[in-house]
Amino acid sequence: MNNRLLITLISAVLLGGVAIGYTVLSGSAPEQAAHSVPTGTGPRLMVLSNGKLSTVSRDDPAGSRQVTEQRCDRAYSAAGTISCLRPVGALKASELAVLDSQLKELRTVPLTGFPNRTRVSANGRMVAWTLFVDGHSYAANGFSTSTGVLDTKTGTLVESLEEFAVEGMPQRPVDTNFWGVTFTADDNRFYATMSTGGHRYLVEGDFAARKVRPLVDADNVECPSLSPDGTRIAYKAAVNGDPQQGWRISVLDLQTRKITPLAETRSVDDQPVWLDDKTVAYGIQRDDGLNDVWAVPSDGTGTPAVVVPEASSPAPIS
Amino acid sequence: MSRRRAPLAVLTTVVVTAATLTASTAAHAATTTFTPTADTYVDNAATGTNYGTSGQLGVDNSSIKRTFLRFAVSGISGAVSNAKLRIHTDDVAGAESPNGGTFRSMTNVSWSETGVTWNNQPAVDGSTLGSLGSVVRNAWYEIDVTSYVTGNGTFSIGVTSSSSDGADYDSRESGATTAPQLVVTSGTTEPPGDPVWVGAGDIADSGSGDSATAALLDNIQGTVWTTGDNVYPDGTASQFASYYEPTWGRHKARTRPSPGNHDYHTTGATGYYNYFGAQAGPSGRGYYSYDLGNWHIVSLNSNISMSAGSAQEQWLRQDLAASTKPCTAAYWHHPLFTSGSNHAPSTATRPLFQALYDANADLVLFGHNHHYERFAPQNPNGGLDTARGIRTFVAGMGGAGAYSFGTIKPNSEARNTGTRGVLKLTLHSNSFDWQFVPEAGKTYTDSGTTNCH
Numbered sequence: 001m002n003n004r005l006l007i008t009l010i011s012a013v014l015l016g017g018v019a020i021g022y023t024v025l026s027g028s029a030p031e032q033a034a035h036s037v038p039t040g041t042g043p044r045l046m047v048l049s050n051g052k053l054s055t056v057s058r059d060d061p062a063g064s065r066q067v068t069e070q071r072c073d074r075a076y077s078a079a080g081t082i083s084c085l086r087p088v089g090a091l092k093a094s095e096l097a098v099l100d101s102q103l104k105e106l107r108t109v110p111l112t113g114f115p116n117r118t119r120v121s122a123n124g125r126m127v128a129w130t131l132f133v134d135g136h137s138y139a140a141n142g143f144s145t146s147t148g149v150l151d152t153k154t155g156t157l158v159e160s161l162e163e164f165a166v167e168g169m170p171q172r173p174v175d176t177n178f179w180g181v182t183f184t185a186d187d188n189r190f191y192a193t194m195s196t197g198g199h200r201y202l203v204e205g206d207f208a209a210r211k212v213r214p215l216v217d218a219d220n221v222e223c224p225s226l227s228p229d230g231t232r233i234a235y236k237a238a239v240n241g242d243p244q245q246g247w248r249i250s251v252l253d254l255q256t257r258k259i260t261p262l263a264e265t266r267s268v269d270d271q272p273v274w275l276d277d278k279t280v281a282y283g284i285q286r287d288d289g290l291n292d293v294w295a296v297p298s299d300g301t302g303t304p305a306v307v308v309p310e311a312s313s314p315a316p317i318s
Numbered sequence: 319m320s321r322r323r324a325p326l327a328v329l330t331t332v333v334v335t336a337a338t339l340t341a342s343t344a345a346h347a348a349t350t351t352f353t354p355t356a357d358t359y360v361d362n363a364a365t366g367t368n369y370g371t372s373g374q375l376g377v378d379n380s381s382i383k384r385t386f387l388r389f390a391v392s393g394i395s396g397a398v399s400n401a402k403l404r405i406h407t408d409d410v411a412g413a414e415s416p417n418g419g420t421f422r423s424m425t426n427v428s429w430s431e432t433g434v435t436w437n438n439q440p441a442v443d444g445s446t447l448g449s450l451g452s453v454v455r456n457a458w459y460e461i462d463v464t465s466y467v468t469g470n471g472t473f474s475i476g477v478t479s480s481s482s483d484g485a486d487y488d489s490r491e492s493g494a495t496t497a498p499q500l501v502v503t504s505g506t507t508e509p510p511g512d513p514v515w516v517g518a519g520d521i522a523d524s525g526s527g528d529s530a531t532a533a534l535l536d537n538i539q540g541t542v543w544t545t546g547d548n549v550y551p552d553g554t555a556s557q558f559a560s561y562y563e564p565t566w567g568r569h570k571a572r573t574r575p576s577p578g579n580h581d582y583h584t585t586g587a588t589g590y591y592n593y594f595g596a597q598a599g600p601s602g603r604g605y606y607s608y609d610l611g612n613w614h615i616v617s618l619n620s621n622i623s624m625s626a627g628s629a630q631e632q633w634l635r636q637d638l639a640a641s642t643k644p645c646t647a648a649y650w651h652h653p654l655f656t657s658g659s660n661h662a663p664s665t666a667t668r669p670l671f672q673a674l675y676d677a678n679a680d681l682v683l684f685g686h687n688h689h690y691e692r693f694a695p696q697n698p699n700g701g702l703d704t705a706r707g708i709r710t711f712v713a714g715m716g717g718a719g720a721y722s723f724g725t726i727k728p729n730s731e732a733r734n735t736g737t738r739g740v741l742k743l744t745l746h747s748n749s750f751d752w753q754f755v756p757e758a759g760k761t762y763t764d765s766g767t768t769n770c771h
Contacts, residue, residue, distance in 0.1 A: 049368065049433040051725030067368045067435045073725050087725055088662050114662060114724070132660075269722070287762065289657060289691075289723030289733040309371055310432035 043318055045275075046077045047293060047311035051087065053103070055317070061293075061308045070103055073115035076273075077101075077315045079124030081152060085115030085131070096129050098152055101317075109157060113146055117223065117271045120315075121183035125153050126207070128181030128190070147178040147192065149207060158207070161192065165211040166203075173197065178212075180223035180271045181205075184230060191224040191233060200238070202252075218252060223271035225280075227298070231255060234262075234272040234280045234298065249282060251298050260300040273314050274298070275307075283312040347399060352500040354490045355472075356388040356431035360439045370432035373492040374408055377419040377477045378484025384442065385419070385477040385487065386434060388427060389500045390732065392765050394470050396505040401467035402460045403447075403475060404499040408486040409456035417481035418450025418459060423466045424474035425704055428694060428729050442476030453485050467502060470751075471766030472731045513611040514540025516742040516755075518716030519578065519651060519685020522561035523550035527717030527738045530757035532565035534740050538755070541610060542569050543617070545685030545713055546578025546651025548590060553581035558593040565717075573597060574617055577604050578651035578685060582621045605630050607637050612747045614643035618670055620652040626669040634670060638677035644748060645770040648674050649683035653712050655700060657733065658687030659724035672698045675708060678771045681743070681750060685714040688721040689735035690754060692764060702729050709768050711752070713741045737762040 043058040053070040057063060072084035073094070082099040096109040096118070113131030120127050130147045149158045158164070161178040173196045181192045190205045194214060202221035203212040215221075220241050224233045231254055236247035246267030251260045262280060270282040281295040291312040296304040308314065358370040363381035376383035387403070403421065407413045423444030434440070448461040467473050479485065488496035516538050522528040535542060549562045558567075566573070575598050581590040591601045599606025604619030616637060624630055638646065652664035654671050664686075674682060675698050695707025714721070720735045737760045744751040753765040 048725075050430045052433050054368070054433075062371050064364075064372060065368045065370075065432065066366050067433055067438070068366065069438060071725075114659065285722055285735075287734050287736050289726055289730075289735065310430075 043316065045293075045308060046075065046082070046313075046315045046317050047308050048072060048075055048313040049311055050290070053082070053084065054311070056308055056311075058316070062306070065308075065311075068103060070099070072097075072313070074118050074129075075313045075315070076118045076120050077317050078120040078122050081120050081124035081127065083118045083120050083127045083129065085111070085118050085129055087115070094131060096127070096148075096150070098127055098150065107150070107152065107155075109148070109150060111146070111148075116145070117147075117180050119181055119183065119225075119271070121187050122185055122228070123187055125187045126151055126183050126190070128183070128192075130179040130181070143177075145177045145179045147181060149181060149190070151187075151207070153187075158210075161194075161205070161212065163210065164205065166194070167211060167213040169214075178203075180225075180235075182224045182226045182233070182271075184226060191226060193222045193224065202233070202235075217257060221252060222247065224252075225272045225274060227274050227277055229277050232298065234274060236268055236270070236272070237261070239267070249280065249296070251280070251300075260298075262296045262298065262300055263302050264294065264296045264304045266304075273316070275314070275316050281307060281314045283314070347503050347505055348395075349501060349503045350394065352389050352391055352502065353494070353497045354387050354500075355390045356429070357386065357489045357498060358431050358434050359383050359385040360434060360436040362436045365436040368432055368435050370430075370434065371491060373489055375405075375477075375487040375489045375498075376484055377415075377479040377487075378482070379480050380482035380484075383479070383484055384439065386424070386429060386440065386442075387475045387477070387498055388429070388431075389467075389473050389475075390764070391467060391470050391473065391500065391502060392763050394502055394504045394765075398464065398468050398502055398504045400462075400501075400503040401464045402501050403463050404458055404460050404501060406458050406488045406496045406498070407453050407455050408488050408492075410486065411455070413455040413486040414453060415479070415481055415483050415485035416452045417479050417483070418453035418485050419477040419479040420449045421447045421461045421463070422476050422478070423447060423463075424476045425702065427472040427474040428726075428731050429474070430726070440474070440476075442478060444476075447475065450485075463500070467500065469767045473500075512747070513613070513745045514538065514742060515543060515610060515613075515615070515647075515745055516540055516740050517543035517545070517573075517683075518713045518738075518740045519545030519576075519683075520547040520688050520714040520718040521716035522548060522557075522565055523718055524561065525717065525719070527719075527757075528561065528565040529717075530738050531716050531740055532568060534755050534757065535566065535569050538740070538742055540572070540742075542566075542573040543615075543649055543683065544573065544575040544716070545649050545683050546576050546620070547580040547685060547714075547718065548575055548578065550580050550718060552583035553577075553587060553589045554584050555589045555592060558589055562593070570594070570597070574608060574615075576617045576650050577619055577621055579621055587621070605633060607641075609641075609643060611745050612643055613645045613647055613745045613750075614638075614641035616646070616648040616674075618648055618650040620650040620664065620667050620670075624667055624670050626672075628669070631669050631673060634673045635677070638673065638679070641677075645681075645745065645750070646674065646677060646679035647681040647683070647743075647745075647750075648679060651685050653684035653686055653710075654682075654698075655693045655696065655710050655727065655729075656684065656687050656712050657691060657723045657725065657727045657730050658689065658712065658721055660688070660721045661686050663727075668698055671708070675706065678706060679708055680768070680770045682708050682710045683741070684710065684712045685716070687712050688714045688718045689723070690715045690733065690737070690739070690741070690762075690764070691723075691730055692732040692752070693727075694729040694731050695768070696729055700728065706771055711741060715739050732764045734762045734764070
């Protein structure tokens with residue numbers, strides 16, 4: 001048994017060594033042979049292909065893709081910083097890996113739970129994550145999450161937003177859960193979902209001040225995602241305020257507080273991603289467990305369409 | 319890019335049969351055509367590139383291109399008298415070749431269509447099924463694969479070429495008229511009257527899923543198993559009376575249960591032990607065994623200690639050693655192998671799996687994640703093991719609200735969420751058939767056969 005464990009460990013180390021620096025995640029695709037689908041240069045989308053970090057061309061996202069051997073259960077990327085929530089392995093729990101665009105590992109943070117959400121600020125400095133703990137999920141009667149933030153510039157690590165003060169709540173309730181962080185352009189403020197007493201609030205956070213403020217006039221906002229221009233939040237809204245009935249992907253205008261349900265009428269259980277200021281992307285799972293990345297206009301018009309088949313965790317990269 | 323598709327009228331222009339077709343002698347033979355559930359190729363000129371969404375499949379030796387096809391064969395009754403792979407060359411210049419490739423079976427049937435690259439390609443490691451000589455563009459070709467596709471199940475075929483002037487075929491993405499086909503002809507032999515062993519886990523709550531699956535049991539005879547979480551939310555006596563008894567309780571007299579974590583929400587799972595009585599084995603212990611036909615069957619308890627040297631693990635090893643049956647199955651609640659996104663694999667169960675593996679067991683059933691998943695035969699560390707591996711199922715589709723999947727784990731061969739149902743196993747003298755039986759109004763199914771070791 002001990003020998004077997006040792007062999008497994010050595011194999012894991014060797015494989016890890018091979019995987020690092022294996023593939024460059026930016027720039028042009030390698031030379032293509034005749035008959036293959038052209039990939040060309042230009043902007044790309046990073047996705048997970050059943051847990052493997054991959055990229056596709058923005059011009060032909062359903063075409064051939066570059067697949068690395070870097071495994072993540074959830075990933076995001078911005079400005080050359082990749083956050084990768086690595087899967088629970090036989091020998092260790094989950095972890096956050098912060099990688100550069102060459103897949104070089106810059107930092108890891110050990111985590112406990114099931115990877116669920118992750119986000120990087122537009123400047124590539126701030127990284128956030130959410131994990132399910134206790135193995136529960138939205139589908140169960142109750143669930144528990146753990147959400148943390150890392151400042152990659154200073155190294156400041158907040159293991160759980162539950163450490164932060166909550167404005168208007170002198171004593172933070174014990175049942176508080178946070179999930180789904182999205183950062184503003186200043187690399188300090190952020191939005192997230194806070195749940196307590198069966199109620200879900202949109203909160204605006206201040207990383208330096210270590211506090212969050214519930215926005216009581218924006219109810220039922222889960223998994224917020226700030227638009228590139230910083231004016232709107234795409235999110236999943238529980239149907240009739242009841243997550244058991246599923247979620248409608250919607251957009252909240254931060255200035256006017258106007259809410260626009262998007263044209264996707266199926267339930268979406270994902271933190272949306274803005275592909276640009278007019279397009280919101282999200283994953284939908286098929287019955288067989290494979291996911292597709294879909295997108296829909298952010299103004300409530302149009303119809304949903306598959307952007308990347310058999311993929312999840314989309315992130316626009318340059 | 320737009321490529322011309324083969325018009326329907328020319329579909330039958332050229333058919334070359336690579337190997338002698340076996341004549342079907344069944345009086346009432348049925349023919350079923352399957353399209354691939356996945357197909358792609360890899361190319362050593364672009365070693366990190368995946369072509370899973372391409373409309374084309376390439377085989378070549380310069381650059382080296384290999385094609386992979388996967389089919390899920392289901393709903394076949396009786397013996398397969400003939401199975402042929404039909405594949406169509408692309409209607410573009412250069413699709414033709416002096417060498418259409420060599421077709422071989424593959425051990426790995428769980429590769430990812432949009433994840434396979436030259437770097438991580440599955441091995442083309444099985445026996446040669448056939449080869450094609452010269453192929454022209456826009457034509458159908460056939461390979462006899464009867465030696466490989468012998469019944470229901472999941473099958474992978476790899477295609478390689480020794481020619482530097484390769485061939486290009488149409489993939490499933492090219493559309494229904496040119497996608498590869500597996501044409502299976504089977505007889506109507508009635509299965510023998512071997513023991514039927516049927517069940518599910520994660521069953522009874524205030525919803526209607528338990529009623530739907532209990533109704534399936536009304537029409538399936540045999541012994542009923544459960545893989546835990548028999549009643550929600552807490553396994554109390556009143557919950558057994560309110561939710562389980564009116565549904566699966568109709569079949570209690572033929573049920574051999576196992577307990578789940580929700581049954582253990584009641585201290586000592588007293589609700590569970592009191593409800594099932596002697597059918598759950600010695601009260602309060604939660605592990606016991608019985609025989610059905612040529613099979614030895616063990617019901618285990620993943621809510622108590624399972625560590626090597628624990629009372630349960632020691633009992634299991636002795637129980638298995640005492641068995642004289644050629645085939646062995648076991649079941650418990652927490653899965654050692656699962657792709658579910660709600661509950662991670664329970665590594666604490668591994669000593670039980672190790673004991674079963676050491677005793678050459680054949681089949682293990684789990685619950686806990688509320689959906690269905692089938693894995694290839696694996697060793698206790700999750701490695702594919704076609705010699706001694708144990709085939710496993712997560713059968714948590716007994717009634718409770720459906721769960722999602724996360725990243726699909728290696729060797730996961732079939733999955734469904736959202737369809738409640740029961741898993742019907744027919745225990746033959748030296749093999750078993752599995753069949754996912756869906757609730758009324760749903761269509762998902764999955765079936766196949768695995769031989770005992």
